[in-house]
Amino acid sequence: MKTKKIIIASLAIVIALSCSRTKKEDMEQKESFDYVLEQFADLRILRYQVPDFDELNVKQKQLLYYLGQAALCGRDILWDQNGKYNLAIRKTLENIYETYSGNRTTAEFEKFLVYLKRVWFSNGIYHHYSTDKILPDFSRDYFTELTSNSDNKGFPQLQKHSVLETLDILIPVIFDKDVLGKKVNQDPDKDLVAASAVNFYQNVNEKEVTSYYETMKDPDDTTPVSYGLNTRIVKDNGALKEITWKSGGLYGEAIDQIIFWLEKATSVADSPEQLAGIEKLIEYYRTGNLTTWDEYNTIWVSDTSFVDFVNGFVETYSDPLGMKATWESVINFKDLEATKRTKIISSNAQWFENNSPIRDRFKKKEVKGVSAKVIIVSMLGGDCYPHTPIGINLPNADWIRKEHGSKSVTIQNITDAYNEANLGSGFLEEFCYDSVEIELSKKYGLLSGNLHTDLHECLGHGSGQLLEGVRSEDLKNYQSPLEEARADLFALYYIMDPKMIELGLLPNEDAAKAAYINYIRNGIMTQLNRIKPGNEIQQAHMRNRQLIAKWCYENGKDENVIEKIVKDDKTYYRINDFQKLRGLFGELLAEVQRIKSEGDYEAGKELVENFAVKVDADLHKEVLARFEKLHIAPYSGFVNPEYELVEKDGEITDVKIHYVDDFAGQMLKYGKEYSFLPVVN
């Protein structure tokens, strides 16, 4: 099973007032804090607050500072992984941005700026979500005009090439849709390796890679390492060879910087377990040994320190074969107040499992290893920056999850920022059917959205069991959307349960209604904002949401559970009967669980193909037009705060936090201060 990383659903999930933090000074601070910095193309730049940072002790602050520096040092690794020429292109574009002496007020120059910002946002030339190449809106001629009027000395040079030759190599990579055209190609009719531009493979094809790893795997090994996780594969004299990402190996210059800051962190570690963990991680970065990586994860998963972090080659979404991981980092500390919420949930895990509407033989006899917390992030890096998840569940290795459990987190200050940014955007007024819906969403949307994430992450994915001999891979390409549907349905079914109020997790049933309203509206309608006209739904989380919303709409038609209403040429989906809808969620959960437990590929395929993939063209057009009018971009990302060490007589006495408001400024700063790799690796 892969990591259950929750990405932001869409505006709907997080629209409402914050209920989690009511302290007066926080409220006052929030009022004067601008969450939305700018918007361009399909992207919006936000910033997040780090509440309570000032109240931490100096040792905790120092630890966050050192880990934060380590989080920034791996940035170039991700850029290079995302495409062979990304670093050279970034340095070329930044040199133009800083030294172009021509007219900077023209519409053409504005188009150049938008292109540069899009590349910054995606950590390379491929869209962060669709993985298609981002094509500039300006011509090659204009690009030549830009390069010839910029400081020639500032341009990068590829090995054995002059500046001019380098530009000649980069131009088709930037402008030609067919040259290294897509980062991750999942078309089953193609050679997935050869057709993907991601920089994990050089001069090899899918068949060669697959058989290379097949011979390595031992089917009787119950604790296998994550083969190929931290290497690039190349051909050397006709034979395949792995080059490891480690100190002294590929990306060694950046990894040494990461190690430098991790070593500093050992001096202020939160606990003996954390110290052991950081030392193990350093050992792994020095050796590249995947057994050491597993040992590190085993320590990490049981480490409950107040300050915590992710740093490493973790997620495999960008590898068409799902083995090689991109580099990422998230630095955080516990939101103690909100963590009470997840503690209540996980300590009742067995009750939820026992009362689930699925068949008894698919239930887990004993639920274990659910560790959940709510966190505040202080720094995002690599593949979590600027676009970031709102929930994370790690580690990824199946056997570690089974034997040692997993850690599940909900990121409070990121959902807070999304929520604050969307208030006043006009979204609710546009898509809610009436003022009752608006009020419910405003009052309870954030609270119930966060609870949904908690239930999804810390119970949903872990619930249920496979029948003997069934493997989750049996569902093949339908595995991810069905797995996400299972976790969402679990959350939806229980959020309306009286147990929520009894446990003090929700104040009343209205809060659960807000969750249902937001979910259905998003799943059937507003998430279409992310799809280009004429396209179908590809992304697993989006497929899952439409599957659930559409299935419930269709199957509740006889009793008018969800009603489609057109008012003033605008479409709304209104829930008439919340209890019946809960019943439908339970029914679908039972069926999806059966499909998973029995490995029923055909039934899974039918569900996904019938409800999750196709887009209603007229509704899609309408939704896009309504969003267009509101001017809300479908994707968001964040700038980080900056931190400054305060020293007195050689001692660190404090760490100050500064909130920046300049996206380009942060990108240029990172490009200068945290760039450690040659332009082509």
Ligand code: ZN
């Ligand atoms: Zn999930």
